[in-house]
Amino acid sequence: MDRLKSIDDFLILQNRLVANRDPRIPTLVIPAGTCGQASGANDLIRITKREILRRKWTDQIHLRITGCHGFCEMEPSVLVEPRRVFYPKIGPKDMVRIIEAVARDEVLEELFFVDQETNRRIEKQDEIPFFKKQIRTLLSFNEKVDPIRIYNYIENGGYLAMALAMAKVLLNNNPQYVVEEVKASGLRGRGGAGFHTGLKWELLERQTNGNGKFIICNADEGDPGAYMDRSLLEGNPHSIIEGMIIGAYGTGATDGIVYVRNEYPLAIKHLTIALRQARELGFLGEKILGTDFSFDIKLVKGAGAFVCGEETALIKSIEGKMGEPRQRPPYPVQKGLNGKPTIINNVETWANIPVIMRAGAKNFAKIGTEKNSGTKIFSLVGKIKNTGLVEVPMGMTLGEVVYGIGGGPAGNTEIKAVQTGGPSGGCIPASRFDLTIDYESLKGLGSIMGSGGMIVMDEHTCMVDVARYFMNFLKDESCGKCFTCRKGTQRMYEILDDIATGKGTLGSLDLLEELATTVKDTTLCGLGQTAPNPVLSTLRYFRNEYLEHIEHKRCPAGVCKELITYSINKNCTGCQVCLRACSAEAITGKKKELHAIDPDKCIKCGTCRSVCKFDAVNVR
Amino acid sequence: MVTFYINGLEVSVEEGSTLLEASRFFGFPIPTLCHMEGLSPYGACRLCVVEIGKAPNAKLVTSCTYPVEEGLQVRTASSRVVKARKMILELLLASCPQSKTIQDLASAYEIRQQRFKQEYEDCILCGRCVRMCEEQMAAKAIGFRGRGERRSLGTPFDLKSEVCRLCGACMYVCPACQLRCTFSSPEEAVCGGCANLSPPCLEKNSFDDMMCYMEPCVACEIKKD
Numbered sequence: 001m002d003r004l005k006s007i008d009d010f011l012i013l014q015n016r017l018v019a020n021r022d023p024r025i026p027t028l029v030i031p032a033g034t035c036g037q038a039s040g041a042n043d044l045i046r047i048t049k050r051e052i053l054r055r056k057w058t059d060q061i062h063l064r065i066t067g068c069h070g071f072c073e074m075e076p077s078v079l080v081e082p083r084r085v086f087y088p089k090i091g092p093k094d095m096v097r098i099i100e101a102v103a104r105d106e107v108l109e110e111l112f113f114v115d116q117e118t119n120r121r122i123e124k125q126d127e128i129p130f131f132k133k134q135i136r137t138l139l140s141f142n143e144k145v146d147p148i149r150i151y152n153y154i155e156n157g158g159y160l161a162m163a164l165a166m167a168k169v170l171l172n173n174n175p176q177y178v179v180e181e182v183k184a185s186g187l188r189g190r191g192g193a194g195f196h197t198g199l200k201w202e203l204l205e206r207q208t209n210g211n212g213k214f215i216i217c218n219a220d221e222g223d224p225g226a227y228m229d230r231s232l233l234e235g236n237p238h239s240i241i242e243g244m245i246i247g248a249y250g251t252g253a254t255d256g257i258v259y260v261r262n263e264y265p266l267a268i269k270h271l272t273i274a275l276r277q278a279r280e281l282g283f284l285g286e287k288i289l290g291t292d293f294s295f296d297i298k299l300v301k302g303a304g305a306f307v308c309g310e311e312t313a314l315i316k317s318i319e320g321k322m323g324e325p326r327q328r329p330p331y332p333v334q335k336g337l338n339g340k341p342t343i344i345n346n347v348e349t350w351a352n353i354p355v356i357m358r359a360g361a362k363n364f365a366k367i368g369t370e371k372n373s374g375t376k377i378f379s380l381v382g383k384i385k386n387t388g389l390v391e392v393p394m395g396m397t398l399g400e401v402v403y404g405i406g407g408g409p410a411g412n413t414e415i416k417a418v419q420t421g422g423p424s425g426g427c428i429p430a431s432r433f434d435l436t437i438d439y440e441s442l443k444g445l446g447s448i449m450g451s452g453g454m455i456v457m458d459e460h461t462c463m464v465d466v467a468r469y470f471m472n473f474l475k476d477e478s479c480g481k482c483f484t485c486r487k488g489t490q491r492m493y494e495i496l497d498d499i500a501t502g503k504g505t506l507g508s509l510d511l512l513e514e515l516a517t518t519v520k521d522t523t524l525c526g527l528g529q530t531a532p533n534p535v536l537s538t539l540r541y542f543r544n545e546y547l548e549h550i551e552h553k554r555c556p557a558g559v560c561k562e563l564i565t566y567s568i569n570k571n572c573t574g575c576q577v578c579l580r581a582c583s584a585e586a587i588t589g590k591k592k593e594l595h596a597i598d599p600d601k602c603i604k605c606g607t608c609r610s611v612c613k614f615d616a617v618n619v620r
Numbered sequence: 621m622v623t624f625y626i627n628g629l630e631v632s633v634e635e636g637s638t639l640l641e642a643s644r645f646f647g648f649p650i651p652t653l654c655h656m657e658g659l660s661p662y663g664a665c666r667l668c669v670v671e672i673g674k675a676p677n678a679k680l681v682t683s684c685t686y687p688v689e690e691g692l693q694v695r696t697a698s699s700r701v702v703k704a705r706k707m708i709l710e711l712l713l714a715s716c717p718q719s720k721t722i723q724d725l726a727s728a729y730e731i732r733q734q735r736f737k738q739e740y741e742d743c744i745l746c747g748r749c750v751r752m753c754e755e756q757m758a759a760k761a762i763g764f765r766g767r768g769e770r771r772s773l774g775t776p777f778d779l780k781s782e783v784c785r786l787c788g789a790c791m792y793v794c795p796a797c798q799l800r801c802t803f804s805s806p807e808e809a810v811c812g813g814c815a816n817l818s819p820p821c822l823e824k825n826s827f828d829d830m831m832c833y834m835e836p837c838v839a840c841e842i843k844k845d
Binding site: 307323326329476480483484491508515518 | 685708714735764766767
C-alpha cells in the first residue's frame with residue numbers, strides 16, 4: 001500500500017475500488033465476531049474456504065468474513081449477497097449445501113428463518129421482524145465490511161467523510177466546520193451520560209494552554225450483558241479510527257488513544273491491524289493526505305477494571321497510575337492526560353462521527369427525536385426470544401424494542417422488567433414499557449441510558465436477587481477510594497443477602513433505602529453515584545417482592561435458594577430423568593412411579609426442573 | 621479573589637482555595653478524617669461533604685477537594701449534609717468502632733446506634749499514611765493495593781520495605797489507630813466519652829491486622845514475630 005499524498009489521491013483510489021467491484025458476484029457473508037466464533041462460525045469459514053478452493057470457484061463465489069451482524073441468537077448464520085438471503089443456525093453440513101445452491105443460483109427454502117409467530121419462512125434478511133424494525137446506520141457496516149481489509153471499508157464509503165471534512169475546511173477556509181457540524185447534529189455521548197459531543201469538542205478546540213491535546217476513545221466496556229462497543233471494534237474498527245481523525249482535525253488534537261480492555265482480544269487484534277493499514281495509507285501520521293495536519297492513534301490496553309471506564313480514572317490508568325477517579329473540576333478538557341486538554345468519547349460516539357459527516361448534520365438529526373438525535377445500539381439480552389444487538393432510533397418505545405424486535409418472552413411466561421444501563425442502571429417494570437428510549441425519560445424512571453445494555457427479566461427472575469447480583473458486582477468493582485462507595489456497596493450487599501436468605505426485617509428495608517440515598521449523594525464519581533440505582537429502582541417498582549421475602553419468607557420467583565423448596569407433582573411419569581440428573585442424589589422413586597425429592601439432600605440447583613419434560617417439578 | 625457564599629454569608633477568599641479551607645477560615649466547622657494540613661486533599665472519607673448549588677441541581681461535594689468558584693452557594697450544615705454525615709459516621713462506627721477519633725465524631729453528631737453488622741477493622745483506608753509517606757517523607761514505602769472490598773494498604777507484596785526509614789509518620793497521622801480506645805471488650809467500645817490516651821500498639825496482640833510498619837515498634841517495643 002502506498003501512502004496517499006493528497007485528497008485527490010484518495011478519491012482516485014476510492015473510485016477505482018468502487019469501479020472494480022462487481023456486485024453481481026454472489027458473496028457468502030459469515031459473521032465471525034467473538035459471539036459468532038463461539039457458536040461455530042470458524043468451522044463454517046474453514047469449510048467454505050475448503051469447498052470453494054477444491055471446486056475452483058474462487059471467481060464465482062466470494063467469501064466475506066465480518067464482525068457480528070447483531071442477530072446473535074441465530075448464529076452461526078450466513079448471509080448470501082446480492083439477494084440477501086439469510087440462513088440462521090447453520091451446521092457444517094448445511095454450509096456445503098448452501099455453497100452448492102449459491103453456485104446454482106438457487107436458495108434452500110428449508111433452511112430459511114422461521115418466524116415463530118406466523119410460522120412463515122422468511123427468505124430475505126431485511127424482511128425478518130428483528131431486522132425490519134431497526135435503523136442500522138452503524139451495524140449495517142458490520143455486514144458490508146471485512147474488518148481487516150481497509151480497501152473493503154473504503155469501497156463502502158469509508159474515509160470519504162474524513163476526506164470531505166478536510167476538503168470543506170480547506171476550500172471554505174472554515175476551521176470551525178467540523179465542530180459546528182457535530183454540534184448541529186445534536187449527537188450526545190453514547191457512553192451513558194449523554195453530554196453533547198459538539199459542546200465537548202468546542203471546549204477542546206478553544207483550549208490554548210500548552211502544546212498537545214488528546215482525544216481518547218473509551219472502549220473499556222464492562223457492564224455485564226453489554227457488548228455493543230466490542231462488536232463495533234471487532235466489526236468495523238476503521239469507523240472509529242475515521243471518527244477520531246475527524247475529531248482530531250476539528251479540535252486540533254495531536255494524539256489519539258484507544259483505551260480498550262484486554263478481555264477483548266479480537267477487538268484488539270482487528271484494531272491493531274486497522275491502525276497499521278490506516279498508517280500505511282497515510283490516514284495517520286505526519287501530514288495526513290498532504291495537509292498540514294498530523295495525528296496518530298495509540299492503543300492502550302486496560303486490565304479490566306470496571307471503574308476505569310470513568311473518564312478521570314481512565315486517564316489515570318493510561319498514565320500508569322492506579323485507576324481512581326478524581327474530583328472534577330478541573331475537567332479533563334481543562335487538565336487531562338499528562339495535564340493536557342483531553343476529551344474522552346465512547347466507541348459508539350466516535351463511530352457516529354463519519355455518519356454525521358457523510359450524511360450531513362441535518363440529515364443525521366432527522367433520525368430520532370429533537371433532543372436525542374441519531375440511533376443507539378442496544379444489546380438485548382436475558383429472557384427474550386431474539387437476543388442480539390439492535391440499533392434503533394432514539395425515541396422508540398421500550399415495548400417496541402422488547403416485543404417488536406426482541407420477539408417477547410423466551411419461555412411460556414410474561415416479561416416483568418427490563419434492566420437498562422448495566423450495574424449503574426435501574427429496572428423498568430413492564431407497566432412502563434410505553435416509555436420512549438431517550439436520556440431524559442430513562443433518568444426520570446430512576447434508570448439511565450448507560451452504554452446500552454438491556455437485560456430482559458421475566459417471572460422467573462427475582463428482583464431481590466437481581467439487586468444482590470449487581471451489588472456483588474459493584475462491591476468488587478468499586479475502586480474503594482470513597483469510603484461511602486466501598487463500604488456502602490458492601491453493606492448494601494450484606495442487607496440484600498440477608499433479605500434473600502430470609503434474615504431480613506422491615507427495619508433493614510428502611511436502612512437499605514437510607515444507605516442507598518447516602519451513597520448516591522456522597523460519592524465522587526459516576527460509579528458510586530449510580531451504584532444504588534439497582535436497589536432504589538427495584539425498591540420503587542418491586543417493593544412487594546422485597547416484602548414477600550421479609551414478611552412471608554417466600555421468594556415469588558423461586559430463585560432465592562434459602563426460601564424455596566422443590567417438590568414433584570402428579571405430572572410425574574416416573575421416567576427417572578431427573579433422578580439420574582440430580583447430582584445430590586436427592587431424588588428417589590422407581591420407574592413409572594411417582595418420584596420424591598428429599599428436601600434435606602436437595603441443593604436447590606434446579607437441574608431436575610430444567611430436565612423434566614412433563615412440568616412435574618414445583619418450586620415454592 | 622473569589623467571592624462566594626457560605627451559608628448565606630458573602631465571603632471572599634484567594635483563588636485556588638478549597639471550600640474546606642474557606643469555611644474553616646470563616647468559622648464554619650466541617651468534620652474531616654482523611655484531610656490533613658500539609659498533605660494533598662484526597663477526598664476518601666467523604667465526611668467533609670457540603671451542599672452546593674441551587675435546588676433541584678444542588679449536590680453534595682467534598683469540601684476538601686472542591687475549589688472555590690465565583691458566586692457559588694455553599695451550605696455546610698443543611699439537613700441533607702447532616703443526614704449524609706450521620707450515615708457515614710454510622711458506617712464508620714460499624715467498621716472501626718475502636719477509634720477514639722471516630723467515636724468522638726459520632727458522639728458530636730449524636731449517633732446513638734449503628735444498625736449494621738459489627739466489624740472490627742483497624743483501617744478506614746483514608747490514605748493519610750500513604751500521602752504522608754509520599755509527600756512529606758518522600759519515601760513511597762506504602763500504598764494502596766486492590767480495589768473494592770479487597771482494597772488494602774501496605775508495602776509492595778507485604779515485604780519489608782527497603783525505602784521505609786521507620787520514621788513512624790504513618791502511624792502518627794492515622795486517625796483510626798492513633799488514640800485507639802482500649803476498652804477491654806470491643807463490643808461495648810462505642811461510648812463516645814472515653815478519654816484513654818494510652819500509646820498505640822499496646823494491645824497489639826488483640827488486633828490481628830494492626831497497621832504498624834515499625835520493626836520493632838518504637839511505641840510499644842513489641843517485636844513482630
